[in-house]
Amino acid sequence: MKLIISEKPSTAKIIAHAVGAREKIYGEGKEFCYKGNGYYVAHARGHLYGIGMPQDYGYSKSYKMDELPMFPEFELHPEGENTEELRKLISSLINLPDVDELICATDAGREGELIFRHIYNANNCTKPVKRLWCNSMTDEAIMKCMENLPDDSEFDGEYHAALAREKSDWLIGMNLSRLYSIKDDYAHRIGRVKTPVLAIIVERDNEIAAFTKSTTYRLEMDNGAVSETVFQTREEAEKAKVESSGKVANVQSAVSENKIKNRPLLHSLTTLQQEANRVYGFTAKQTLEAAQSLYEKKLITYPRTDCNYVSEDMREQVKRVVKMLGERSEYVDRIKNFNEKLNFDRRVVNNEAMSGHDHHAIIPEVYDGTLDSLDDAEKKIYGLVVNRLLCAVDKECEYVETNYVFWCEDIIYTLKIEKIVEIGWMKYDTEKHSVNDAAVNLLEDDIFTPNSISVKECVTKPPKHYTDGTLLSVMNNIDNRINDKELKTAVSGKGIGTEATRADIIEQLVSAGYIERKDKNILATEFGRDFIASVPDNVKSVERTAEWEQVFTNIKENGISAELFLNDVKEFVKSVVEFENSPQRHRQPVKHSGGNKSRVSVGVCPKCKKRVYEGKTNYYCESGKEDCGFSIWKEPKFFNDKITVEKAVRLILRAKQFL
Numbered sequence: 001m002k003l004i005i006s007e008k009p010s011t012a013k014i015i016a017h018a019v020g021a022r023e024k025i026y027g028e029g030k031e032f033c034y035k036g037n038g039y040y041v042a043h044a045r046g047h048l049y050g051i052g053m054p055q056d057y058g059y060s061k062s063y064k065m066d067e068l069p070m071f072p073e074f075e076l077h078p079e080g081e082n083t084e085e086l087r088k089l090i091s092s093l094i095n096l097p098d099v100d101e102l103i104c105a106t107d108a109g110r111e112g113e114l115i116f117r118h119i120y121n122a123n124n125c126t127k128p129v130k131r132l133w134c135n136s137m138t139d140e141a142i143m144k145c146m147e148n149l150p151d152d153s154e155f156d157g158e159y160h161a162a163l164a165r166e167k168s169d170w171l172i173g174m175n176l177s178r179l180y181s182i183k184d185d186y187a188h189r190i191g192r193v194k195t196p197v198l199a200i201i202v203e204r205d206n207e208i209a210a211f212t213k214s215t216t217y218r219l220e221m222d223n224g225a226v227s228e229t230v231f232q233t234r235e236e237a238e239k240a241k242v243e244s245s246g247k248v249a250n251v252q253s254a255v256s257e258n259k260i261k262n263r264p265l266l267h268s269l270t271t272l273q274q275e276a277n278r279v280y281g282f283t284a285k286q287t288l289e290a291a292q293s294l295y296e297k298k299l300i301t302y303p304r305t306d307c308n309y310v311s312e313d314m315r316e317q318v319k320r321v322v323k324m325l326g327e328r329s330e331y332v333d334r335i336k337n338f339n340e341k342l343n344f345d346r347r348v349v350n351n352e353a354m355s356g357h358d359h360h361a362i363i364p365e366v367y368d369g370t371l372d373s374l375d376d377a378e379k380k381i382y383g384l385v386v387n388r389l390l391c392a393v394d395k396e397c398e399y400v401e402t403n404y405v406f407w408c409e410d411i412i413y414t415l416k417i418e419k420i421v422e423i424g425w426m427k428y429d430t431e432k433h434s435v436n437d438a439a440v441n442l443l444e445d446d447i448f449t450p451n452s453i454s455v456k457e458c459v460t461k462p463p464k465h466y467t468d469g470t471l472l473s474v475m476n477n478i479d480n481r482i483n484d485k486e487l488k489t490a491v492s493g494k495g496i497g498t499e500a501t502r503a504d505i506i507e508q509l510v511s512a513g514y515i516e517r518k519d520k521n522i523l524a525t526e527f528g529r530d531f532i533a534s535v536p537d538n539v540k541s542v543e544r545t546a547e548w549e550q551v552f553t554n555i556k557e558n559g560i561s562a563e564l565f566l567n568d569v570k571e572f573v574k575s576v577v578e579f580e581n582s583p584q585r586h587r588q589p590v591k592h593s594g595g596n597k598s599r600v601s602v603g604v605c606p607k608c609k610k611r612v613y614e615g616k617t618n619y620y621c622e623s624g625k626e627d628c629g630f631s632i633w634k635e636p637k638f639f640n641d642k643i644t645v646e647k648a649v650r651l652i653l654r655a656k657q658f659l
Contacts, residue, residue, distance in 0.1 A: 001098045004041045004132070005090065007106040007115055010296040011137065012043035015105055018142040027089035040093050044106065045080065048087050049118035051166060052077035054174055061608040061628060063178040065581070069573045070175055074167055076122045094123045104152050105132040109304060109358055110556065111500060113155050114162035131155055135302045135359050137295060138366070157556035164555055164562035168192060168548065168569045175573045176539065179580060180531075186592045187610065187622040188531075189512040192545055193497045194505050195532075198514050199540035200474060200481070202524045202532040204466055211462035219244065220456040224436050225406050225415035230458075237455045240411065244453050249408035251446040261397040263347060263425045265308035266361030267388045269499040270476045272303070272381070275388075277469035279430050280380055281520050284468045284503035290381040291362070294374075298365050300385050304500040305359035306476075309350040314360060318342070322393065324366045325386060334390065334428070342393040356557075363389050387428055395424035404442065408450070415440065465521035468506060475502050478546050491546045494553060513592060530590045539576060602645055603652040605630050612652060619648045 004019070006012040012034065016022065020037030027033075033042040055061050057072035078087060093099060102120065106112035120129065130149035134141055169192055176190035217237035219227040231237040265271070272291060276282040282290075291303035310318060322342060326335035346353070354360060364386050371379060398421040406413040418435045420426075426433075442448065466474070474481070476495040482488045497505055506522070509515045514528035524532070532540055548569075554560045579585060603612050605621040608628040612621050621630040632651055634643050643651070 001096070002039050002101045002103055003093050003096075003099045004039055004103040004105050005116055005119060006041065006043045007046065007112055008296070009043045009045060011105070011107075012041050014137050014296065014298070015132075015142060016041040018139040019146065027085060027092065029085040031085045031089045033089060033093060040096075040099065042090050042093055044090070044115055044119060045083065045086060047079045047115055047118070048083050048090070049076045049122045050079035051075070051170055052079075054178075061623075062610070063182050063608075065179075065182050068175055068179055068577050069171075069570070070178075071171070071570055071573075074170075076118055090119060091123050094120075094125050094127070100127065102127055102129045103132050103149065104129055104155075105134075107304065108133045108135070108302060109498075109500065110158040110162035110165070110552075111498075113158040114166060116152075117159045117163075129153075133358075135305075136365060137298050157559060160559075160562055161552045161556035164565055165552055167562075167566055171566070171569050171573055176576060179577055180535070183580065183587065184531075184590045184592070186590070187624065189508060190539070191505070191508070192548065193501070194508055195535070195540050196496065196542045196545045197471070197475065197505055198509055198524065198528055199532050200542065201466055201471070201509075201515055201522060202529050204463060205524045205529065208462045208465065213462070214460050216458045218456045218458060219411060219413070220454050221249075221406070221408075221413060221415075221450040222452045222454075223415060223440050223450070224438055225404065225413035226456060228412045228414060234455065234457075240409075241453050241455055244409040244411060246449065247409050248447055248449050249406045249413070251442045251444055251448075252405040252407050252412075254402060254404050254442055254444045254446075256400055256402040258421075259399055259401050261399070261426060263343065263392050263394060263396060264388060264429075265347060266310065266363060266392050267385060268306050268308050268361060269303050270306065270472050270502070271308065272362060272384060272388075273472055273503065274469035275384055275430060276381060277467055277472075277520065279384070282377065282380075282468075283506070283517075284472055285507050286377060287381060288500075288503045290375075290377040291385075294378055294382055294385075297374075297378075299367055299371075299374075299382055300365060301361075301363055302359050303362055304498075305357070305362060306499045307354055307357035307359055308361050309353045310348065310360045310363065311351050311354055312349055315344060315349055317366075318344075318348075318363065318389070318393070320366050321364050321389065324368060325364065325390070327368070331386070331390070338394070343395065344393065348392050384430070387430065391425040391428055394428075395422060397424040397426035398422040402440075404440065408453075465518075465523055467520045467522060468503075471506065471522055472502055475505075478542060481542055482546060484543065487543060487547055487550070490550045494549060496542070496545050496549050527590065527592050534587055534590050536576065536579060538572065544572075602648045606652060606655040612648075614645060614648070619643070619652075 004015055006015055016034035019039050019041065021034040021039045021041045023035045024032045025035045033040050051074045054070055056077050057070070059067050059070055078084070094102070102125070104113070104116040106116045129152035131152040131154065132145055132149060134145045172192045173190055177188050180188040180190060217231040217234055218229070219237060219241055231240065269288065269291065273284045273287040276287040277284070288303065291300065294300045295303050319342065322335060322338070325331045362385055364382070371382065374382065400419045400421060402417045404415040404417070406415065416436060417440050418437055475497055478496045479488045479492040482491065510517065513525060514531065515522055515524050538544060551565045555562055580587065602614055602619055605612050605623065605628060607630045608621060608623050610621055610623050610628070612619055612630065617634055619632040621628045632643055632648055636643065
């Protein structure tokens with residue numbers, strides 16, 4: 001028998017169906033696995049083991065400066081709520097005498113590899129392991145992968161990089177969060193990626209706040225031609241307008257050129273999140289959740305990808321997908337125009353461009369069922385994935401661009417006209433382009449008299465606040481913010497964070513009160529701005545974070561040891577703790593004034609000694625569920641009486657006697 005371990009219950013069900021494991025086998029409680037056809041199929045439901053919390057290594061739950069920095073010898077500890085029964089079930093399956101091989105079927109990527117390896121190592125397992133690394137959840141794709149499973153050892157680089165990431169995030173997050181929480185009397189959430197991203201948002205907000213608008217003036221003909229001359233005052237522009245009105249202009253040049261607008265690349269997760277944010281206002285997290293659901297429903301391929309291409313061996317699959325879409329009423333007329341000629345140039349099929357990527361671009365699956373069961377977000381995300389594929393294989397948009405240069409009363413005017421010849425994919429583009437297609441038919445040396453000339457006011461605009469989409473772009477193209485040429489080259493195309501974690505990073509910054517959303521815009525709160533201003537540059541350094549991201553890549557791809565990296569992280573943490581506690585450091589505590597400023601404290605937590613606040617449904621410790629977990633529900637299930645603030649205060653005082 002072989003034991004397959006997936007990451008989620010939904011994927012376990014899909015895999016079990018594909019391999020023929022249809023019988024449910026229950027453990028001690030409600031947890032179960034599938035059995036049949038020579039397989040057991042179980043799921044992990046995310047992380048079942050991790051490297052624990054500070055208290056697992058003897059440190060206090062309450063934050064103490066004399067315990068910093070914390071550098072434990074990391075061990076594996078149980079993780080996740082209500083997962084004990086599941087861990088027992090998986091352990092019993094691993095140790096069954098008839099299980100002679102395990103198959104790692106967690107999500108294909110470094111985090112999925114970490115989830116499985118922690119389970120494997122926590123159970124001291126030595127049985128051989130194969131790897132199911134699949135971009136698709138269709139039965140056909142799964143069984144094709146099952147025919148030739150590689151050894152899981154081929155993915156050691158993924159595991160070691162993920163483990164180095166986990167340990168470094170612990171060292172930075174646990175130590176610096178406690179450090180600044182003590183300094184500011186607030187439960188800070190510091191992160192290797194989170195804090196530099198917050199600094200980027202704060203920097204943009206400061207640029208907007210410091211922006212001073214300026215106004216200049218140009219002359220504009222009724223055909224849209226604008227003067228190259230810039231006037232500093234309206235009076236100067238009005239004078240030139242009077243002098244030019246009714247006068248003859250001549251065409252100094254009229255140059256036409258046939259051009260094409262490139263088709264968009266296939267979607268990666270980031271580009272899908274960006275488009276969904278721009279078109280529908282979806283947050284990055286909402287898009288990821290909808291895409292993951294579509295993947296598990298076998299409607300799209302694996303969404304957590306940073307690639308925009310497919311490989312040569314997928315050409316026929318793409319053809320089958322397009323043929324399937326052509327049978328759907330909403331796409332039938334559109335696909336008829338393809339005339340069996342799909343555009344498979346290097347913008348779509350590109351083996352070289354896939355080098356270094358674990359997964360191909362997101363494309364629809366062959367699916368002939370109804371879409372009625374999808375919720376609104378799923379339908380919209382599915383529509384974007386389909387539209388992007390069809391745009392990518394459609395005809396180019398061909399147009400003629402004509403650039404005019406006019407002269408009138410010693411003032412030069414320029415005008416660009418675009419005439420569509422073949423609209424191609426642009427007919428379905430979700431990003432509407434503003435072009436001048438006015439009917440101007442002039443040749444070089446022609447003479448004409450403009451019907452009118454007006455004064456055009458040109459006001460400089462401040463930078464725009466970040467949105468989910470534009471912030472993802474910054475994270476994905478972090479090399480644009482790095483001056484060091486060597487580092488810039490090393491991290492080009494890699495970014496900070498991963499496709500799968502960037503959405504969560506944004507949400508964590510929101511929940512911690514550092515940033516807030518206003519419509520589509522993301523802004524730093526006053527608290528977030530004050531906090532970033534209060535910390536040293538190395539804590540919020542984009543360059544340091546990008547450099548460490550490159551280390552993860554080197555661990556994964558080049559097999560370098562993680563020990564030197566982790567020693568570097570420890571030295572960094574130690575230096576920050578020492579600096580913040582040094583006599584010459586005069587940092588003023590930062591008072592929280594962000595999204596949670598209306599919180600009402602009802603006492604001191606009897607478990608960890610931090611503040612207890614009133615929420616909508618409970619009274620909770622500010623340390624959070626993971627660090628402390630103390631909570632009093634306002635309407636307990638087994639009592640008819642509601643817990644008022646006064647009662648909560650009395651209960652907290654009474655609890656101190658027993659905890």
